[in-house]
Amino acid sequence: MAVRKAVSRRSVLKKAAAAVGGGAAAGLLGGDPTAAQAQAPAVLTGTQAGRRFRAFMCFQNPPNTSIQDARSSVETVTMRALHPDRIVVRTEAAQVCYTIVGQVVGNYTPPAILGHSAVGIVEAIGSRVRRVEVGDRVLLANTPQCGVCYNCLRGRSDRCMNTRIEPDVIGTLADGTEVIQQHDRGGFAELIVTPEQYAIPIFYDVPPVELSMLGCSGACGLGTTIGVAPVEVGADVVVLGCGPLGLAAVQGARIKGASQIIAVEPIAARRAVAQQLGATTVIDPNVDTDNVVARIRDLCRGPSARTWAGGRPAAQPGPDFVVEAVGGDIFPPKEVAGPDPTGVLSLQWAWQLCSSAGHVTTVAVSQRGTFSVPAGQWSNGSKNHHPGNFNGVSTLRDVQLFARLIEKGQFNARALGPDTFPLDRTKDALQVVADRTTVGAAIVFS
Ligand SMILES: [Zn+2]
Ligand SMILES: [Zn+2]
Known part of the structure; x- marks a missing residue:
């Protein structure tokens, strides 16, 4: 099997050049937010400040709120400058885990973007990032792997201790309210700003929705048998x-x-x-x-x-x-x-x-x-x-192999999440997962 990058960097650069000529700067300067969403992928490191993207946000909820009554909505977030250890990923698909159905009715101050795993294309990298490159298709896994903490050095990178980078406020709402991602990855959003230790470049040819199933429960379940x-x-x-x-x-x-x-x-x-x-x-x-x-x-x-x-x-x-x-x-x-x-x-x-x-x-x-x-x-x-959650899975090593199992037809990932929903229907996705009327679901982005 030829190992190859799923998305060519040339196509990303091409899109960037096209968008630069297309007036995308209007969004950066506070104009039409739709134009901002269509703006060019940033192919260089450095600031991402001012980029706008839509995200499923959760706010404050009293106890015993239902999913449908939960105070949450899709909002436009304006990004802050990129931390040197973070990357920006344009989301393609994000798994809707059963654990999230409880989180959506939680109490968040500041408001949080949910979704603890996702698949997408890297659009920008901070100046200290080494693991991923712009244009990579990456899986953002539920567990990071820094490679150098106490647990990573003892073969338990699934219990990696470097889970967050401060400051973790990644943007603001229109009224200036600060925004966080609940797990330092907000999969239910058009863009994700996350530390590189969560990102696994995928070198096999697997559709994003199938790949997204490996972000949490797929890798966790496989880990019970190989970990x-x-x-x-x-x-x-x-x-x-x-x-x-x-x-x-x-x-x-x-x-x-x-x-x-x-x-x-x-x-x-x-x-x-x-x-x-x-x-x-x-x-x-x-x-x-x-x-x-x-x-x-x-x-x-x-x-x-x-x-x-x-x-x-x-x-x-x-x-x-x-x-x-x-x-x-x-x-x-x-x-x-x-x-x-x-x-x-x-x-x-x-x-x-x-x-x-x-x-x-x-x-x-x-x-x-x-x-x-x-x-x-x-x-x-x-x-x-x-x-233990990932039960000994070494994400950088094993998730790549799991992707290969999907590509070769040995592992049916789609069976884990047969239903897909757009971002605007995130609550509906959470509801069917809570009701168990589906095996699983993913939020998808076109
Ligand atoms: Zn999960
Ligand atoms: Zn670690």
Whole structure:
């Protein structure tokens, strides 16, 4: 496969030259904001001050606000001068994660642009930026990778500590109100101003919407199978939850050569997708809920109880790998709900299911409450627990490989986010994701 840049720098430079002759300066000087949006990509480092772009902004909300009632709107932001360590990206697509449905009803002062991952084209770079070049198509991942902090140097760049650069006010509204990006990346905006450690230049030919699925849940789900606890050939794998994260884990297990992949999911349409993507058995946790763990363990007995010949006692069945990708409900779903809205039951199940020397990987979020583990097992057992969002994914190294899996048809990213919405319908996108009437969605920009 020829490694190539997805977007030619020459075309960006050409557009820049055309726009320079087209009166784009009007926007910079406070004229028609539409003209400002059409202005040239800046191909040199230096100031970006005065550029205008549209962004989905969130303001202050009282507790218990609904998504539709949330105080948020698409506003025009005027950019400040570019920090030497930041880049400017023109957004092509941004994944709508389930976690964001809770953030949109949050309380923001100053107002914030949401969206914690995105795909786009680099239009300008600060004077100290080295990783990316103008014209690159980049994925802005949910986790940065600086390469030099304490965790990055210990193989856990997914827990990189260099997540922000001060000052993080990147622009202002028309009335002078300062604007931030909630995660120092505001994917729900025409332009993103972010530190370079979030950016991964992509050298494979993958459409932006598919690529955007790797920004958070896709890479996170694949990370459960290639990261800290890589799935082994011929293994039994259980995936609890078949949202975008779980569906990525199902595919990761298949790609790694698992022989049995058991997917547990209450929504029938999602179970069907899981089967199409590689699940060998699907289970509805709302059916015979009290015996779900026993049923799954029974499916993972292995071929023999002859312990002198590689077998295990009949009383100790269980999968080699368990991936917990359920999490707590932020809003009650319109689609069928699972057996536990707090998300705690699936954590309990994950521990109970796991074989005596197996691996439990937990990556979902928004759980509420606690669960218990037998103290003796916790102290002196042999189950391996691996928590954490990207679960050991080295973004700069692994996301490139994940993009290759998409390009080669080995990983179906579109299955994680089949619905797309324009920026003006961001609330609608968040609503269908909250309702779970879709597997996932992306905001797209033309
Ligand atoms: Zn996310
Ligand atoms: Zn780091």
